[in-house]
Amino acid sequence: MVNLDIHHKPENLSDKVALAFTKLLRFIADTFFKKKYGHRAVVLETVAAVPGMVGGMLIHLKSLRRIKEDKGWIKTLLDEAENERMHLMTFINIAQPTLFERFLICLHSYLYSILSMVILFLQEQLTE
Numbered sequence: 001m002v003n004l005d006i007h008h009k010p011e012n013l014s015d016k017v018a019l020a021f022t023k024l025l026r027f028i029a030d031t032f033f034k035k036k037y038g039h040r041a042v043v044l045e046t047v048a049a050v051p052g053m054v055g056g057m058l059i060h061l062k063s064l065r066r067i068k069e070d071k072g073w074i075k076t077l078l079d080e081a082e083n084e085r086m087h088l089m090t091f092i093n094i095a096q097p098t099l100f101e102r103f104l105i106c107l108h109s110y111l112y113s114i115l116s117m118v119i120l121f122l123q124e125q126l127t128e
Contacts, residue, residue: 038095045088046109052081054116058124 010016033040056077063070097105 036095038091039097039101041091042088042095042097042101042105043108045084045091046105047112049081049084049088050109050113050116052077052079052084054113054120056081058117058120062124 008015010019029040029043033043056074059070059073059077063074
């Protein structure tokens with residue numbers, strides 16, 4: 001059984017940056033949403049849909065560039081993104097976010113998508 005009370009201690013700079021960034025995002029979420037758990041779920045579902053969409057797009061482009069089969073990964077990743085989108089629609093119906101919160105969701109989604117694309121693209125370029 002895993003003990004959830006023990007936290008992994010950061011060992012290098014990458015671990016320390018990841019932990020600090022996670023704590024910052026947690027602080028912002030706690031400050032903004034307080035006890036509005038449905039609204040927090042909306043933001044989490046917004047984030048959850050991005051990796052599948054970005055990954056599917058990048059594999060699609062890689063498959064076109066190399067003229068090679070993707071072995072079913074594009075459909076799998078896009079199906080996962082669609083699944084997360086349906087979760088998002090459900091939580092939006094439950095939470096009924098305000099216009100300002102909807103704006104933040106859109107802004108967050110666009111920024112996270114762009115950041116994910118850049119990171120995955122650079123990672124692919126550095127590993128080839």
